[in-house]
Amino acid sequence: MRIAVFGTGSVGRALSGRLAGLGHKVMMGTRDVAATSVRKEKDMYGGPSFSEWYSSNKEINLGTFADAAVYGDIILNATNGNGAVAVLSQAGNGINGKTLIDITNPLDYSQGMPPVIIPSLMNTNSLGEEIQRTFPLVKVVKALNTMWNGLMINPEMLANGDHHVFICGNDEDAKNQTKAMLREFGWKDTSILDLGDITASRGIELILPLWLRLMMAFGNGAFNFKIQKMGQ
C-alpha cells in the first residue's frame, strides 16, 4: 500500500519507519521539503534531527503535503493539533475520498507545559470533528492519539498488548482500513475499541490532560489506558 504521513516530528517518524518496515511505500508530507530535509535541530525529546533520521531511512519519500496527499492510498495525520486544519488545506484535493487517520490533539503548547486544550476544539466540538466538518469529502478516523508513539506502532511491548486504542469515525470502510493497519502494528482485535461516529473524538481527545499528568508523575510515556470490563 502507498501511505502518506503528514508531519515529520516524532510521531510521523515512528509511523513512517514502522510502515516502511512492514513493506509499505511511504511519503511523508511537510510544508517546505528543502527546509525540512536539512533540518538540524534535535526533536523536543532530544532525539535525532530530521536530517539525521532521514539519512538513515532513505526508503521513505519526502514531499509537500499536496504531493503526499496525491501519493497515498491512505493518509495519516501526525501534525501539530493547532495547525492541523491549515495543513490539510495546503494538501489540496488529493485528500478527497481517502481515509485520513487523525492522530492529532487540540493542544496549545505556546504557554509552556502542561499545554492547554484549544477552547474552540473541546467539549461540544473536537479536532476530529472540526477536520471532518471542514473536509467533508475526507473519511476521518480518530485513532492512536492517546498514547506514546512507541506504543502506537508496537503495542505488544507493554503487557503483551493488553491495553486499548480508541477509534471513531463516520465511515465504516475507513474504520475497517484503520483496524487493518492497527493489526499490522500488532494490535489485537480485543484491544481496539470502536466508539462509534466522529463525535466520540470529544471524549477521546479530552483524556490527554490526564495522560500528560500521568507522564509527569511516572517520568516516561511507556504506559497506556486499559478499559477493565466485567467478565473479561
Add this chain to the structure above:
Amino acid sequence: MRIAVFGTGSVGRALSGRLAGLGHKVMMGTRDVAATSVRKEKDMYGGPSFSEWYSSNKEINLGTFADAAVYGDIILNATNGNGAVAVLSQAGNGINGKTLIDITNPLDYSQGMPPVIIPSLMNTNSLGEEIQRTFPLVKVVKALNTMWNGLMINPEMLANGDHHVFICGNDEDAKNQTKAMLREFGWKDTSILDLGDITASRGIELILPLWLRLMMAFGNGAFNFKIQKMGQ
C-alpha cells in the same frame, strides 16, 4: 469515625450505606430535610426513591448540609457538580479544617445526554480546584469521580480490584485519610494513583466524557480505567 455525606442521590446512598456497613456513623446532608425524607420519585436510573431507600437504612442520619458538616470528622461531597460550590456555602463553617473528599464532576445535564462540561470549570481550572480556592480552610481531595458508584465502594467486584482510582489534593494528611477510606472499601495500594496537588483534578475530571461514551457503547457502567504500566 463520624462521616458526613453531602448529597442523597445514587452516589451519596452507595457511599453512606457502605460506610455504615463498615461500622462508621454517617449523616447525609441535604438542602431540606423534611422534603428529602419524603421524596417519592425514582432515581435517574429507576432505582428506589429516597424515602424507600431511607426507610431500610435507618442507622443513617439525615440532616442539613450544616448539620452534617458539624457532625462529620470527614466529609464526602457527592452533590451535583453544577451546584457543588453553592451547597458547600450552605454548609457553613463546619467544613473548615476538615478533609473533604470531592467526588463531583463539572457536568451540566440541562441540555440532555450526553452532558456538557461547564466551560469555566475545565482546561485551566477544574471543580476540585474551584472548591479548594473558594474554601481555602477545607482540605480538598479529589477522588472516585471517574467510575460507577458500585465500583467506588466495592472495587473487587471488577477484575479482582485490578483497576485504578485517581486522587489528588494539596494536603498530605487529607490524602492519607482518603487512602485509608479507600482501603476500607477494598482498594489495594497499587490501585490508588496519587497524582499530586489539586490541579491534577483538571485531567481527572476531563475523562468523564470518555467514560460516558464508553458507558453508552457498553450499555452499563461496570467498567473502569486501568493504567497499564511497563514492568507490572
